[in-house]
Amino acid sequence: xxxxxxxxxxxxxxxxxxxxxxxxxxxxxxxxxxxxxxxxxxxxxxxxxxxxxxxxxxxxxxxxxxxxxxxxxxxxxxxxxxxxxxxxxxxxxxxxxxxxxxxxxxxxxxxxxxxxxxxxxxxxxxxxxxxxxxxxxxxxxxxxxxxxxxxxxxxxxxxxxxxxxxxxxxxxxxxxxxxxxxxxxxxxxxxxxxxxxxxxxxxxxxxxxxxxxxxxxxxxxxxxxxxxxxxxxxxxxxxxxxxxxxxxxxxxxxxxxxxxxxxxxxxxxxxxxx
Numbered sequence: 001x002x003x004x005x006x007x008x009x010x011x012x013x014x015x016x017x018x019x020x021x022x023x024x025x026x027x028x029x030x031x032x033x034x035x036x037x038x039x040x041x042x043x044x045x046x047x048x049x050x051x052x053x054x055x056x057x058x059x060x061x062x063x064x065x066x067x068x069x070x071x072x073x074x075x076x077x078x079x080x081x082x083x084x085x086x087x088x089x090x091x092x093x094x095x096x097x098x099x100x101x102x103x104x105x106x107x108x109x110x111x112x113x114x115x116x117x118x119x120x121x122x123x124x125x126x127x128x129x130x131x132x133x134x135x136x137x138x139x140x141x142x143x144x145x146x147x148x149x150x151x152x153x154x155x156x157x158x159x160x161x162x163x164x165x166x167x168x169x170x171x172x173x174x175x176x177x178x179x180x181x182x183x184x185x186x187x188x189x190x191x192x193x194x195x196x197x198x199x200x201x202x203x204x205x206x207x208x209x210x211x212x213x214x215x216x217x218x219x220x221x222x223x224x225x226x227x228x229x230x231x232x233x234x235x236x237x238x239x240x241x242x243x244x245x246x247x248x249x250x251x252x253x254x255x256x257x258x259x260x261x262x263x264x265x266x267x268x269x270x271x272x273x274x
Contacts, residue, residue, distance in 0.1 A: 003031030004195055005059040005095060007045065007086050008066025010036035013101075013154045016184045016268035017065075025185055025267055028192030033059055035066075045082050050089040061195035062090050062098045067133075069126055076129035080136040087140045096142035097200055099191060104147050104180060104205070104240055106131045115241035116147070116203050134203060144200040149180035149207030149240055151187055153265030157214055161223045161272040168214055169230035176215035177230075178237040180207040181256055183264030190245075190253065197248050204248075205240040208256040216258040221272050 006029075008014055014034075021029025033055050035041040043050050045066060064086045067079050083100050090098045105127030106120040122128045134145045152158055157179075160166045168176055182190075186208060194200060218225045230236075246252040254260075 002058045002060040003029065003033065004061040004063050004191070005033045005035065005041070005056065006063045006065060007035045008064060008082075009034040010038075011065060013151060013184070014065045016151075016153055016270070017188050019269040020185055020188050020267060023267070026188040026192075029188060031058070045085045046078060050085070050092070056093045056095070059093075059095055062086060062095050063191055063195075064098065064100045067101060068129070073125065073129075076125055077132070079129045079133040083133045083137050083143075087137060087143060090142065097195060097197075098140070098143045099194060100133070100137060100143060100145045102130045102134055102145040102147045102203070103127060104149050104207070104238065106134070106147060109235055111235075111237045111239065113239040113241045114205070116201065116205060116244055138202060143202070144194070145203045146194075146206040147203060147240070148187075149182050149205075149238075152181055152183045152217075152261035153268050153270035154184065155181075157217060158221075158265055158270055158272075161218070161221055161225075162270065164224070164273045166218060166223055166225035167228050168218065168225055169234045170227040171230045171234070171236060175236075176213050177235065178211040178213050178239075180238055180240040181212045181261055182206065182208045183261050184268040185264045186253060186260075190249070193249055200248070201244065205242055205245055207240045207242055207245075208253050208260075209242050209246065210256040211237060211239055212256050212258055212261060217261060220258040220262045223272050 020026035066082045106122050107114040108121040108123040137143045
């Protein structure tokens with residue numbers, strides 16, 4: 001059996017996936033080669049050519065978690081450079097496909113269910129940098145940019161629960177924000193399935209079907225939280241059309257649920273504040 005090369009495994013999401021692999025929950029990660037500046041496969045992606053390593057010969061597929069989520073424009077521009085470095089390695093070693101983590105933030109605001117055919121309009125610098133990354137690799141053979149939803153345990157809501165009481169926006173009709181989500185184990189298993197797919201599109205939304213209400217997630221987690229009136233700038237819902245993804249998977253992914261999100265986040269090492 002061969003596993004993927006996982007580039008950028010030292011970040012929050014990479015650590016969550018490794019926890020799932022090491023515990024045996026993610027069978028597809030058991031044979032993975034994990035990269036970091038000081039990881040199993042050590043490589044400074046922006047400073048040097050990828051080192052030769054005989055273990056690369058057994059890898060099937062590349063999962064690129066490496067990226068910048070904040071910083072000035074020069075720092076965020078490294079997202080495109082990191083993607084190009086990954087593709088150069090994959091081409092040299094004959095690896096593929098290359099799954100590059102983009103973000104649903106490329107779509108910007110709006111409550112519609114965004115599909116891959118919609119014109120991206122990012123509203124923040126991070127989304128802009130990921131869209132530039134997508135454009136930089138648009139013609140690269142074997143590259144698929146995954147417009148990833150919130151990952152339970154690695155996103156802002158779960159981060160807030162891990163650090164203390166949460167204050168949640170409540171809209172005038174009494175509802176909480178709704179977001180596209182995916183659990184870390186579902187994500188890991190889906191990455192394995194996508195690597196094995198016969199063909200992949202250039203871009204692909206990656207989320208569980210439906211949306212999760214943030215208050216339902218907080219209640220399921222047993223978090224300490226309270227309401228506040230939602231400001232005018234608050235985004236009521238962020239939805240992704242997952243039809244293209246579901247068509248690639250058999251069986252398709254199940255509908256999202258707060259219980260599954262919290263359960264998967266805990267399995268990947270997340271815990272809320274006591």
